[in-house]
Amino acid sequence: MELVLSILVGVLVAAAIYLMLARDLMRFLFGLILISNAANLAIFTSGRLTTGAPPLITPGSDFPAEGAANALPQALVLTAIVIGFGLFAFALTLTLKAYKRLGTLDTSEMRVAEPRDDA
Amino acid sequence: MAPSQDNASPQGASQAFAGWISVALASALFALFWQALGPIGAGEVLRFERPWVPSLGISLSFLIDGLSLTFALLITGIGALVMLYSTKYLAGHPHFARFFLFLTLFMMSMLGVVTSDNLLTLFVFWELTSITSYLLIGFSHSGADSRRSALQALLVTGAGGLALLAGIILLGWAAGTYELSEIRAQGDAIREHALYLPILILFLLGAFTKSAQMPFHFWLPNAMAAPTPVSAYLHSATMVKAGIYLMARMHPTLAETDVWLWTLTIAGASTAVFASFMAVRQTDLKQILAYTTLMALGTLTLFLAADVGYAITAAMTFLIVHSLYKAALFLIAGIIDHSTGTREIDRLGGLARAMPITTAAAALAALSMAGFPPFLGFIGKELKYAGALAVQSEPYLVAAAVLLANALMLVAAGLVAFRPFWRGTHSTPKTPHEAPWRMLAGPVILALLGALFGLNSDLIAVPLVEPGVKAISAGELKPAELKLWAGVNIPLILSGVTIALGVVLLFLHNPMRKILAGIEARMPWFDRGWDNLLDSFKTVASWQTRILQSGEMRRYVYTVFATLLIAVGGTLIYKGAWAGLPAIPDLEVKHWVVTLLIVAGTALVTVTNSRITAIAGLGAVGIGVALIFIIYGAPDVAITQLLVETLVVVLFAVAALRLPTLKPGDGFPNRKLDAVFATAIGAVVAAILITVTTGPIDLRLTAFFEQASWLEAYGRNVVNVILVDFRALDTFGEIAVVAVAGIAAWSLLKGQTSDPEPDGEDAK
Numbered sequence: 060m061e062l063v064l065s066i067l068v069g070v071l072v073a074a075a076i077y078l079m080l081a082r083d084l085m086r087f088l089f090g091l092i093l094i095s096n097a098a099n100l101a102i103f104t105s106g107r108l109t110t111g112a113p114p115l116i117t118p119g120s121d122f123p124a125e126g127a128a129n130a131l132p133q134a135l136v137l138t139a140i141v142i143g144f145g146l147f148a149f150a151l152t153l154t155l156k157a158y159k160r161l162g163t164l165d166t167s168e169m170r171v172a173e174p175r176d177d178a
Numbered sequence: 179m180a181p182s183q184d185n186a187s188p189q190g191a192s193q194a195f196a197g198w199i200s201v202a203l204a205s206a207l208f209a210l211f212w213q214a215l216g217p218i219g220a221g222e223v224l225r226f227e228r229p230w231v232p233s234l235g236i237s238l239s240f241l242i243d244g245l246s247l248t249f250a251l252l253i254t255g256i257g258a259l260v261m262l263y264s265t266k267y268l269a270g271h272p273h274f275a276r277f278f279l280f281l282t283l284f285m286m287s288m289l290g291v292v293t294s295d296n297l298l299t300l301f302v303f304w305e306l307t308s309i310t311s312y313l314l315i316g317f318s319h320s321g322a323d324s325r326r327s328a329l330q331a332l333l334v335t336g337a338g339g340l341a342l343l344a345g346i347i348l349l350g351w352a353a354g355t356y357e358l359s360e361i362r363a364q365g366d367a368i369r370e371h372a373l374y375l376p377i378l379i380l381f382l383l384g385a386f387t388k389s390a391q392m393p394f395h396f397w398l399p400n401a402m403a404a405p406t407p408v409s410a411y412l413h414s415a416t417m418v419k420a421g422i423y424l425m426a427r428m429h430p431t432l433a434e435t436d437v438w439l440w441t442l443t444i445a446g447a448s449t450a451v452f453a454s455f456m457a458v459r460q461t462d463l464k465q466i467l468a469y470t471t472l473m474a475l476g477t478l479t480l481f482l483a484a485d486v487g488y489a490i491t492a493a494m495t496f497l498i499v500h501s502l503y504k505a506a507l508f509l510i511a512g513i514i515d516h517s518t519g520t521r522e523i524d525r526l527g528g529l530a531r532a533m534p535i536t537t538a539a540a541a542l543a544a545l546s547m548a549g550f551p552p553f554l555g556f557i558g559k560e561l562k563y564a565g566a567l568a569v570q571s572e573p574y575l576v577a578a579a580v581l582l583a584n585a586l587m588l589v590a591a592g593l594v595a596f597r598p599f600w601r602g603t604h605s606t607p608k609t610p611h612e613a614p615w616r617m618l619a620g621p622v623i624l625a626l627l628g629a630l631f632g633l634n635s636d637l638i639a640v641p642l643v644e645p646g647v648k649a650i651s652a653g654e655l656k657p658a659e660l661k662l663w664a665g666v667n668i669p670l671i672l673s674g675v676t677i678a679l680g681v682v683l684l685f686l687h688n689p690m691r692k693i694l695a696g697i698e699a700r701m702p703w704f705d706r707g708w709d710n711l712l713d714s715f716k717t718v719a720s721w722q723t724r725i726l727q728s729g730e731m732r733r734y735v736y737t738v739f740a741t742l743l744i745a746v747g748g749t750l751i752y753k754g755a756w757a758g759l760p761a762i763p764d765l766e767v768k769h770w771v772v773t774l775l776i777v778a779g780t781a782l783v784t785v786t787n788s789r790i791t792a793i794a795g796l797g798a799v800g801i802g803v804a805l806i807f808i809i810y811g812a813p814d815v816a817i818t819q820l821l822v823e824t825l826v827v828v829l830f831a832v833a834a835l836r837l838p839t840l841k842p843g844d845g846f847p848n849r850k851l852d853a854v855f856a857t858a859i860g861a862v863v864a865a866i867l868i869t870v871t872t873g874p875i876d877l878r879l880t881a882f883f884e885q886a887s888w889l890e891a892y893g894r895n896v897v898n899v900i901l902v903d904f905r906a907l908d909t910f911g912e913i914a915v916v917a918v919a920g921i922a923a924w925s926l927l928k929g930q931t932s933d934p935e936p937d938g939e940d941a942k
Contacts, residue, residue, distance in 0.1 A: 062760055063773055064806070065867035071799070073860025074780045079735050080852040085837060087731075089783050092796055092826060096803050101863070103807070103815075105870050106880075113811040114896040116888045123884050123896060128811030130887075130896035131880045136807075136815050137901060138912050144822045145919035151833050152923035158837055166731040173729030 064104045071097035084154050084164040091150060095143035099136045106132030196275040197265035200282045204258035207289070211242075211250045218247050219641035221648075225295060225359065234298070235356050241295035244645020245426055248494070249292035251642070252501045253416050257285045259620035260411040263509055266616040267407055267516060277317060281411070284310035288416050292423055297346045297356045304342065304388075304424075307417050308335040314412060315404040327400040330708060334397045338387025342424075345380025348373050349431075362430045362652055369435055378432050381424065382441060389421025389475045392449045396704035399468040406512030409464060410620075414471045414508055415501040422478045422497065430652035434485050442483030443571045447579040449476030454586035458687065459694035463511040463521040463594055467504065470547075470590045473583050474500040477562065480576065484569040487647065491658040492558070492565035494646040498638055499546060499558040499628065506543040506624035507594055510536055513617055514598055519607030523593055528603035532610040535618055537599045542625035544595030546632070548588040548680065549673065554632040557660050559584060559676070563669035564658065581676055588680025589687060635660035739859050747862040755869050768809070776802035787842045789834050797827045814897050 071093050078090030106129040114123050114130035123130075158164055161171070214224060227239035242250070261281060268274055287310055290303030309332070316328030350356045352371045353364055361368070368374060385391075390398040401413045412418070425442070432438055453472035460466045474496070481493035513536050514529065515521045530537040546555035562584070566577040612618075631638050639660040647657040664670070683690065728734075750756055779798030786792050800823030807816035883900055893899035901909050 060763060060765060060769060061871035062762065062868060063765065063769070065871060066864050067773055067776060068867055069860040069864025070777060071780055071860075072863045073856045074784045075856075076735070076739055076859055077784060077849075077852055077856035080732055080849070080856065082732065083840060085789070085834075085840060088830075089792055089796060093780065093783065093799065096799055097863075099819075100803060100806065101867055103810070103812070104867060107871065107875055108810045110810060113813050114884070116894040116896065118894070121888050123887075127884075127896075129877070129880050130883055130900060133812045133815050133897045134900040134905065136812075137818055137897065138908065140815070140818050140822055142912055142915055144825065145916040147826060148829065149919040149923050151829055152926045155833055155836060156926045164838060169731075170729050173727060175729065 060108050061104055064100060064108070068097050068101045068104065071100070082165050082167050084157065084166055087166070088147070088150060088154060091147060095139075095147070099139050099143070102132050102136050102139065193274045194265070196278045197261065200278040201258055201261045201265065203282060204254050204261055204285060207285075208251065208254035208258055211247060211254055214242055214247055215641040218242065218244055218645050221645065227295075230296075230299070235350070236298045237296050237357070238299060239295040239357060240293045241359055242293060243649040244642060244647070245423070245494075245649040246292045248498065248642045248646050249416075249419070249423055250289055252498070253285060253288050253292065256411060256415045256501060256505050256620075256624070257281075259623060260407045260505070260509070263410075263512070263617050263620045264405075264407040266614050267512060268405065273317070277314075277405070280310055280313045280317070281408070284314065284412060284417070288420070291420050295358050297350060297358060297361075300358075301339070301343055301346055304384075304420060305336075305339050307412075307420060308332060308339055308388075311335070311401070311412050311417055314408045315401050317405055317408065318403070321403070324403040327397070327403040331397045331401050334387050334394055338384045338394070341380045341387075342384025345377050345384065348377045348380065352377065358427065365431045365434075365652065368431050374432075374435075375437065378435075378437060378441075381428055381432060385421035385424045386445060386479075387421070388424070389418050389479065390449075390472055391421070391445045391476065391479055392452060393704060395449060395453065395472050396708060398472055399465055400705065402462075402464045402468050406464065406508060406515060409468070410505045410508030410512070414467065415505040418471065418475060419478070419497065419501075422475065422482070422493075425479065425482045426493070426646075426650045429482060429490075429650045430654075433482075439483050439485075439571055442479050443569070443576065446476045446478070446480030446483060447576060449473070450480060450583040451476075451579050454583040454590070455694055456698075457590045458586055458593065458683070459691055459698060461523050461691075463514060463523060463598070464508070466523070466590050466594055467508055467511060470587060471500075471504060473587065474504065477580065477583065480579070481562070481565050481569075482650075483571065484565065485651070485655070486565070486568045486570070487651075487655040488561065488568040488658045489565035490647045490650050490655055491643060491660075492561035494643045494650070494657075495554075495561050495638075495660060496558045498631070498642065499554045502624045502628045502631075503543040503546045503555060506539060506621040506628075507547065509617070509621045509624075510540045510543070511594065513613040513621070516617070517608065517613060518610045523597055525604050525606060526598035527601045528599070529610050530599040533599070533612045535622065536613060539618070539621040539625045540595035540599060542629055543621065544591040546625070546628035547595075548591040549584060549676065552629070552632045552662055554628045554635070554638075556673070557632060557635055557662060559673055560664065560669045561658060561660070563672045567668060577672065581672055581679075584676045585679040585683060588677065589683045592680075592684045593687070632662065635662070736855070739855070743855075743859050743862055746866055747858075750862065750866060750869065756865060757869060757872055759868070760872055772802050772805045772809070775805075787840050789837075789840055792840070793827055793830050793834070796830070797823065800826065812897075814895070 075090040075094035075097060078086045078093065081087060081090075109126060109128040112124055112127040114127045114133065116123050154164065157169060161169055163169070217224065224242040225239065227237055230236050230238045261278065264277065264281070268277055271277065284307060287303050287306035291300055291307060294300035294303060312328050312332040315331050316324050318324045319328075346356070349361065349368070352368060352373050353361045355361060368377070371377075387394045398413060398418060402409055404413065450473045453469045453476060457466050457469035457473060460469060478493050478497060478500075481489045481496070484490070511521060513533070514526065517533065518526065518529070520526065542553075546553035549555045549559035562580050563577060566580045567573045569576050639657075643660060644657040647655060726737075776799050779795040779802060782795030782798070783792045786795065800819065804816045804819040804823065807813070807819055883896055883904065886904075887893055887896045887899045891899045891903045893903065
């Protein structure tokens with residue numbers, strides 16, 4: 060199953076980059092969400108997959124059951140999901156604000172900080 | 179140290195204090211170094227050492243021998259006189275205290291340069307002199323000219339300083355130590371080392387820029403933008419001689435090769451001859467003196483090229499002679515400027531009546547400069563001729579260069595020290611008057627010393643020149659004697675020729691100046707070349723900025739991911755890590771369903787032009803990922819994923835109400851290249867992940883967490899324990915990031931004052 064998930068991550072990344080290369084900021088945000096999902100899946104997959112048993116210690120024993128899922132990538136992914144959400148929320152607000160101020164979502168038209176040097 | 183604060187009241191008592199304490203410090207240091215005259219004259223070498231950065235082989239080690247003592251006495255002695263002079267020259271200046279702070283800082287840095295025994299310590303002090311020189315040239319910082327000159331000097335000497343640092347590191351590597359006293363003992367090994375040539379070039383770049391040798395000479399005349407005491411002190415007597423000091427100091431280690439001999443001979447001779455012509459072409463007193471300083475630096479370089487006792491003795495003697503008369507003449511130029519309001523020689527004349535003491539001091543200094551007996555300058559000149567005839571390169575050419583330069587020096591001396599005082603009377607902006615004693619003390623003492631040392635040359639020969647020659651030649655060369663009368667010999671005849679030629683040229687000065695001005699107009703102008711160089715830097719910088727910072731977001735995204743493609747994909751191919759595709763495993767139906775759900779969602783987002791469809795697709799991807807987490811034993815992650823995914827969809831839906839609809843095809847048709855690029859990166863990511871998951875895995879960390887979770891942290895959910903216990907600080911950081919993102923989003927939305935309805939979609 061690692062093979063399938065690896066390819067799936069590749070598909071997600073490809074779609075994400077294609078979307079991030081669009082001029083429309085909304086599509087860029089779609090890409091951002093996809094690439095953050097792809098990253099989480101990549102971390103999760105590289106920790107190897109174990110069907111079923113979560114890394115829990117049942118009362119009475121001192122260690123998780125033999126063959127429990129790898130706890131470390133889970134902890135990392137948990138953090139990454141939340142951070143990814145913070146990033147998305149901030150990017151979305153920026154997009155809203157930019158549209159309000161500039162009246163466009165076309166990134167090639169957003170030149171306040173780096174004006175074109177046509178002059 | 180002088181207080182660093184300016185005072186509001188220009189004549190404040192604390193200002194005077196700043197001046198006097200600097201004078202006192204310089205005098206005290208002079209007295210301290212004076213104590214060393216006895217032991218050094220007796221052939222001793224004093225050394226002090228304290229560890230500084232022992233791991234890098236850097237120590238605060240200081241060594242005093244004849245060479246460093248000569249410099250130290252010049253630095254502190256002339257320093258004290260120049261500071262005394264400045265207490266009057268700059269009296270009432272709003273930045274009086276700042277001036278003395280810079281000047282004192284410079285004095286200490288320069289002392290550091292000439293006494294350091296550790297090359298890296300020397301470099302630190304070397305750079306400090308460049309910085310204090312920058313501050314002092316730009317002292318009148320309201321003038322664009324001062325600022326430009328200051329920056330030019332800093333950039334030229336700073337670039338040389340970088341070269342020097344590289345040279346020092348190479349030399350330290352080749353010699354295995356940064357201590358000069360140890361490096362000196364390995365001269366032969368260094369000269370045969372494979373790195374000798376790079377080391378030599380880098381050291382000479384440092385020395386030539388600092389001591390303004392051709393073609394790096396142009397910053398020195400511009401540095402005359404500094405107040406006159408600074409020109410006298412830094413840009414004539416001391417700082418510009420740091421390069422000379424370096425070449426003298428490295429003489430036992432780097433000299434005695436053909437490269438050294440010819441590089442220094444050519445640079446020194448061409449600088450000396452060029453500068454002496456340029457000197458007599460000038461009309462501003464300070465400019466004349468600046469070019470004669472260049473001539474002196476060229477001459478010193480020329481003599482350090484050689485490896486014979488006469489030449490080195492000539493260099494040591496001329497070093498002292500020049501510092502004495504040149505500092506005196508600069509200070510006199512300052513007095514003339516101060517008292518008449520102009521430095522143009524064509525507007526000056528007949529000042530002798532109003533300024534008798536200045537006139538006398540100027541005459542004494544100028545006679546030493548022109549090389550008349552019985553002044554020290556005469557002995558210096560005799561030694562120069564003897565040294566020139568003894569060099570191994572081309573004695574006749576060197577002697578001819580020295581003769582020409584000396585004759586022109588006589589002309590320059592006449593222009594600076596006689597013309598303004600005698601020949602006719604001109605009306606000047608201010609009525610000339612004699613200077614106060616504090617300004618006269620320096621020139622008078624320095625000029626008298628030139629005469630005194632000439633009459634009794636043993637005063638400097640035994641304690642300074644002879645130990646200095648020994649230090650420069652590592653004791654191998656025999657110093658020549660300093661004598662006023664050595665019988666009728668070739669140097670004496672050459673001296674006579676010099677004086678005759680000089681006097682003739684002095685009378686022909688006006689036509690000569692016109693011719694020189696004509697030649698100068700047709701020559702490539704280094705100063706303008708410098709401006710062009712800086713302009714071309716700016717052009718390159720803006721071109722590079724246009725390329726790297728195009729303002730096109732697409733280009734930035736391309737740059738980032740192309741880097742990833744090359745770095746990761748390249749490594750994958752280069753390391754040959756790709757092991758091929760493993761067999762497709764036998765999967766349950768639910769696995770295929772989840773996978774297809776995600777692929778379908780992704781495809782939907784990518785191709786649709788409807789925002790609702792896109793959001794639905796994103797939701798499908800998010801739920802699919804959550805399902806994978808559930809299937810593979812990560813319920814906590816799955817719950818978080820579902821929660822976040824729901825929030826994302828909600829936020830998007832709300833935001834979409836205020837955002838425009840998607841344009842079909844994104845407004846530009848040809849996205850084939852984008853698709854190829856994106857697919858390539860997707861493939862590389864998939865390949866790297868397949869390689870990782872088919873390889874071995876190191877589970878030690880996981881094993882530790884599983885072992886310790888209950889027994890040490892008393893938690894049964896291993897993932898939770900990792901997050902809130904073992905990696906609690908990480909989690910805390912994560913909470914902070916989310917909080918900051920929330921605050922930022924909130925403040926952005928709050929800024930929408932024109933928005934009538936309150937904002938509902940706050941990020942948190």
